[in-house]
Amino acid sequence: MKSKITDFKLEPLTDPSFVQTSLARYEQEGTTKTWEIVKAHDSVAILLYHTEKNVFILVKQFRPAVYLNNQNGETVELCAGIVDKDLPLVQIAVEEIEEECGYSVPLDAIERVTLFYTSVGFAGSKQTLYYAEVDEKMKVSEGGGVEGEEIEVVELPVERMDDFIFDESIAKTPGLMFAFMWWRQRRKSEDFTT
């Protein structure tokens, strides 16, 4: 683990900026119902494939919320960022790729894959998934994030994809697991057509 974590504690959250809870009250089929919900930011995530190295570029970081569930707290994720700026989503994706992973990717090289909703039982945040291919010419820094983010860039060889997906000792998201499957399916369909 890159970052040593000590003195972890939970305090009351009195003035949230990122996780707003509410009680939703509504009528469904004439019955009044309530449901506890969290409004969090929408986000973008980008599957990055390095064409020369034949690796995926991922990010490893300490996630306080995961730490509560798993006494490690480190996740391996797609490059991603919350939508907290009034910019086109693809522009936020470009910025996150450079900040977190150190690659400068032109806007028109970013492909939109799809979107989905996470933790629908209580949160329902929307994540838009993108795909981009990078190479060494696009490398402009070591990445690692901004403002004290301790993000480690990880290169995962394509042939290790399945081992990675089913290695439960690595905390990861279903969005990343889907993105890998999507990538392989497309690669196979290209093999058939070329």
Place this chain on the structure above:
Amino acid sequence: MKSKITDFKLEPLTDPSFVQTSLARYEQEGTTKTWEIVKAHDSVAILLYHTEKNVFILVKQFRPAVYLNNQNGETVELCAGIVDKDLPLVQIAVEEIEEECGYSVPLDAIERVTLFYTSVGFAGSKQTLYYAEVDEKMKVSEGGGVEGEEIEVVELPVERMDDFIFDESIAKTPGLMFAFMWWRQRRKSEDFTT
């Protein structure tokens, strides 16, 4: 949409049972950091494949948290449930399959696929994914959930999987999208070995 929703409003959540927010404070590499987090329940989800009909059995329901993001609020999901009982996870899976979808599946017919973490940026809830095959002999009710849950059971023909995954007008989770991809990959590898 099955259920008409009216009079939707948000109220302050003063005494939460399902979404507990906290401010995490910790030391990382000698720097004190804080992060807003939500502790929600872990969950199980089950990909159900009906062998005689060649369909996936899914559930459609109104999700108040998704409604905030999408003026429909209806999702199509894997059969799933939160872990709020002191029972083996697979037992909770069996109960959810019967309550939501109306099939009585023996414990030993439930296969564990993997686990992952959702909304790691703020929640990090753990979801364990299972797989089960069902048939008409196992059908014991219409499903639909318990205690006023308005769950609609949906049968998705296997050949419509790709259209479904990329149909953004259907709100869905990346866990479902991954499960479909997993199922197809396994089916193909079985085709090669049989």
